[in-house]
Amino acid sequence: MSYVTILVPNYNRAAFLPACLESIRAQTFTDWRVVVGDNASTDRSREVVRSLGDPRFELVCRPENVGYIRNTNLLLNEVDSEFVAVLHSDDWWEPDFLERLVGLLEAAPAALMAACAVRQVFDSGPAHIQWLKTGGGDTAILPAPQATRILVRTWPFLVPSDVLARTDLYRRFDGFEDSLPYSTDWLMWLRAASLGSVAVCRRPLANNRKHASSITGQAERNVLWADEWIRVARILEAEWQANGPPYPGAARELWAMNALRFIMKSHELHERGNRTGALKLTRLAQETAPSRTWRLAARLQRMFIRTTSPSIARRFRQLAAGLARRFPRPGYVLTVLSESD
Structure with missing residues (x-):
């Protein structure tokens, strides 16, 4: 059994998959396995995965498109390791992503997730780096009240590609909330922060590609995220009333x-x-x-x-x-x- 399972949900990202998968192979931390969940792609995505010829990469093919969140949640059922990462097929990691975030989670047994700074890469214009404002130093272990407060006060930018989590986090909530296609990750991170500490690395170890066809790009154009943010607040308000607020x-x-x-x-x-x-x-x-x-x-x-x-x-x-x-x-x-x- 590998120490980390990396899940790559994919739909018609053959143009981006090579960079994504090669960034995994370039990791300095090597105790991992990959499961690519192809969501009935009509391009060459499956051929890209098979062409690697790498036994550490398993390809799971959906007979029909089940949607991004359902595909991801099905992939979570494949996990048998303590740690899990979900890397979007159009994103990629720096070589020390796993090494640094695994080290942070090992040093913080109460943390359910570790997050890094993010380099957002656009179709045109310069890249933009974002990080959680935690004070000085490259790393920090934030207790639940502080972590939740920072996430509440920060414009949501973290996506699964930027996070390494304990598998137990996703087990607690049966995966991502499938009724929130544009905000399900924000809900998950706030849940994680309210339940335990959060480990943070301020180095940009993840690269998020921002383009018109991405999930976030669609939500941005149509303001679809706003109604979901209201639902996220209602869900968390109910959970915090039942279990006690993080602060x-x-x-x-x-x-x-x-x-x-x-x-x-x-x-x-x-x-x-x-x-x-x-x-x-x-x-x-x-x-x-x-x-x-x-x-x-x-x-x-x-x-x-x-x-x-x-x-x-x-x-x-x-x-x-x-x-x-x-x-x-x-x-x-x-x-x-x-x-x-």
Whole structure:
């Protein structure tokens, strides 16, 4: 039995699969096995896997497309190791991804997951690196209250490719929630953080490809993620009420964070000329905000979108950015969100 099982759910990613699979073969940590779950691809994906001629790579072929989450959950049934990673077939790892994250989880028995910094690679333009803000040092072990608070206050960016988890995490929840195609990973990470510590590496060990056909790309264009974020908050609120919150006011802060994210994103969509999507986000913010202050902010943003042009919205953002640079404020920008009325 291998120490780590790596799952690669795939659908029509023959163009990206070689880089993905070769990044696994290049790992400095070598005690692993790979299961590629091909979701009824119509391109050369299966041939790409078979051409490796590597017995450590097992190919499981679905006779019909069962969807990304169902495919991933079926792959999780193949796991017989303590640790498991899910690598998207259009993403790839740096050679020391497994070595560093396995070491972190071994050093933190209470941690259900380890996450690294992420290099987001776009079709055009420079790459962008994101990481969980944990303070100084390359690594950190965050206790549940701190880990959950950081995730609640961070715009969701972690995908399964960026995480090494204990298999027990996915067993506890029967895999990913299949009714949340665009937010199921965010729910899983918040669940993991609220149940145990989280190990963090601030080095960019995972590379996430961002393109129009990706799952996140589709959600971004159609604002499909917003309704799911509301459902995530409701699920976690119920779980935290039943089992105890990871820290006082966690559910309220999560609702406030959602409202602020909707307002911020509505401005960006307005700048791009997507007034329909922008107005939807302000409506959701107003309906779900946990305080009068944030309901008022959503209402004012809605009025701003209705009465201004995208060019004015862009100038307004540039002015705000200039003021932020001139008068920087230390710490979290969003710490005031959980304040009561």
